[in-house]
Amino acid sequence: MLDLLARKGAMGVRAVAQHLDLPVGSTHRLLEDLAAERVVERNEAGDWQLAYRLLEITDLQMDGIQLPRLARPFFDAMAEATRETVNLNVLSDGNCICVDKVRGNEGMQLDWRIGTSSPLHCGGSAKAILAYMSEAEIERVAQGPLPEFTAHTITSPDALKAELGRIRQRGYAIDAEEMVLGIMCVGMPIFDRAGKPVGAISISGPSHKAPGESVQHLVDMLSNACGQVSRALGYIGGWPPTHLSARN
Structure with missing residues (x-):
């Protein structure tokens, strides 16, 4: 999922679910869990994107940032x-x-x-x-x-x-x-x-x-x-x- 967001940028939950071939409900729960850890976040449009918390974890600059x-x-x-x-x-x-x-x-x-x-x-x-x-x-x-x-x-x-x-x-x-x-x-x-x-x-x-x-x-x-x-x-x-x- 993180690799998908890094490659594609901000995405809606349905688009993420479609790419990963997962139910929308399951995808939403996964995103919410990641958001609780500040790994992903929602933008103004309500789409999901990578958060800068990843830099605290990896010290790497993601291509999508x-x-x-x-x-x-x-x-x-x-x-x-x-x-x-x-x-x-x-x-x-x-x-x-x-x-x-x-x-x-x-x-x-x-x-x-x-x-x-x-x-x-x-x-x-x-x-x-x-x-x-x-x-x-x-x-x-x-x-x-x-x-x-x-x-x-x-x-x-x-x-x-x-x-x-x-x-x-x-x-x-x-x-x-x-x-x-x-x-x-x-x-x-x-x-x-x-x-x-x-x-x-x-x-x-x-x-x-x-x-x-x-x-x-x-x-x-x-x-x-x-x-x-x-x-x-x-x-x-x-x-x-x-x-x-x-x-x-």
Whole structure:
């Protein structure tokens, strides 16, 4: 079944059952069991597709997952120019999951393993994604739990929502040692054809990062990469995403 979804992409339960020559009811139960383990998930159309949980299990990029393939051409140049780590993260099952990375040359790096899952309330990529999710989704995340990783982690619902507003105003997120002391990050979202945030690219390392001119060279690189990847996914909205509000 997983091989079928990897080859064919998103499919309805009847199509899966037909390909596997199984009863629809049995196929639906199998898919529900896999969904409970976060191996498959349903998309907006109600079809079944592979979930990024597979990367946590295998550390492999599945052929049917587009984002790593689309984003990778930008990674080497960005890592070489910044000497820091470039990460690709996706939104899956209410978490931010690392699905690809290229390490820079700095001695101290944020070296997430591919498949690492983190919450949405902290980190450059996670906050860049969360800022453009729906108001209901933002409210759900803000109500917690909001675990504290360092003294810089945002753990207040009001403070988190205020930070997300600032992210939407400037179009990128800053992680100032929220996840790991000594590591700072700049992240920007990636949108799909429906204008939904589906992932983010971030640049992380030990260099100081704060909103403004000091990170503009990083923002410019991220904007180029995230804009092109978003367009390749069918996004037709304006860019950069400074004008966008949280989705209704």
